[in-house]
Amino acid sequence: MNLENLKAEAARCAVRFVKSGMRVGLGTGSTARYAILEIARKIKAGELENITGVATSLASERLARENGITVEDLDARALDLAIDGADEIAPNLDLIKGAGAALLREKLVEIQAKELIVVADYTKMVRLLGEKAALPVEIVRFGFESTINRLKKFGEPVLRQKNGEPFVTDNGNYIADLRFSTDDAPTLALELKRLAGVVETGFFIGMATRAIVAFETEVKELIR
Numbered sequence: 660m661n662l663e664n665l666k667a668e669a670a671r672c673a674v675r676f677v678k679s680g681m682r683v684g685l686g687t688g689s690t691a692r693y694a695i696l697e698i699a700r701k702i703k704a705g706e707l708e709n710i711t712g713v714a715t716s717l718a719s720e721r722l723a724r725e726n727g728i729t730v731e732d733l734d735a736r737a738l739d740l741a742i743d744g745a746d747e748i749a750p751n752l753d754l755i756k757g758a759g760a761a762l763l764r765e766k767l768v769e770i771q772a773k774e775l776i777v778v779a780d781y782t783k784m785v786r787l788l789g790e791k792a793a794l795p796v797e798i799v800r801f802g803f804e805s806t807i808n809r810l811k812k813f814g815e816p817v818l819r820q821k822n823g824e825p826f827v828t829d830n831g832n833y834i835a836d837l838r839f840s841t842d843d844a845p846t847l848a849l850e851l852k853r854l855a856g857v858v859e860t861g862f863f864i865g866m867a868t869r870a871i872v873a874f875e876t877e878v879k880e881l882i883r
Contacts, residue, residue: 663689665780665873666744670694672878673742673778673871674701680709682736684768685723686743687716687761690778694742695719699726713738715768716761717829733768741772745870746792746861747785748777752870752883753844755788757795757861760819760828766859769866777870784872788844788862793817793836795861796851800825803833806856813847814839832858 670693677683677698685695701707712730714720723730743765747755754777756762769775785791796816798806803818803825810816819826819834826834841847848862870881 662780662782665875666690666778667693668878669778669780669871669873670742671697672880673776674698676740676774676776677701677707677710677742679707681739682711682713684738684741684743684772684775685712685714685719685728685730686741687719687765688744688759690744690780691719691742692722694778695722695728696726699723699728702727713768715743715765716759719761733771736771738768738772740774740776741769742776742778743769745777745779745783745863745867747788747790748779748783748870748872749785749788749844752777752867752881753788753865754863754867755792755794755861756863757797757834758792760795760826760834762795762861763797763828763830763832763859766863769863774868775866777867779870779872781872781874787842789839789841793838795819796835796837797828797830797832797858797860798835798856799858800831800833802856806854807835809854809856810835810837813837813851830858
């Protein structure tokens with residue numbers, strides 16, 4: 660089974676936790692996309708009703724609306740659950756997210772969810788965060804070069820680019836992808852957030868309650 664099939668299978672398993680009447684955080688990225696499409700399929704089939712989505716990116720909002728899911732803006736109300744992918748999943752379900760550059764909106768949505776379900780294929784499992792993926796750090800555009808210089812204290816930052824120009828997030832910011840080496844991700848997360856110019860990081864510490872991970876021969880459910 661190829662990785663796309665595994666992503667789709669993990670997403671289908673996660674959507675089983677979605678019940679009629681729920682407000683659901685809709686994640687961003689290739690695996691979360693399958694979850695959005697599965698929710699839409701269930702609504703069209705009459706298996707779910709009165710579902711309201713709160714999207715973590717403009718792309719996910721557009722996909723949801725195009726497929727018949729009602730979407731609202733984030734407000735102060737709690738979400739019943741959120742479903743999203745991850746770039747890395749540690750054994751304790753701490754995460755690195757943000758390869759799709761939606762980390763700020765993902766965190767704002769998912770911190771209000773009663774449950775955050777992570778969906779992924781087995782390649783996202785790591786022993787320590789940072790083992791495979793760089794850490795996306797969203798930074799303000801003003802003085803971005805000085806911010807990137809300050810990030811060098813913590814590792815090797817690279818400004819993300821697209822078509823030869825700095826990549827701009829949905830929030831109008833830039834992304835610096837930081838290669839780091841530490842076994843204390845929670846402390847690094849706090850230190851980075853205190854850095855002037857940093858808006859948010861792709862560390863999702865203590866947020867995921869459950870992970871649905873598809874392996875070649877089975878789908879495993881991991882609980883914090």
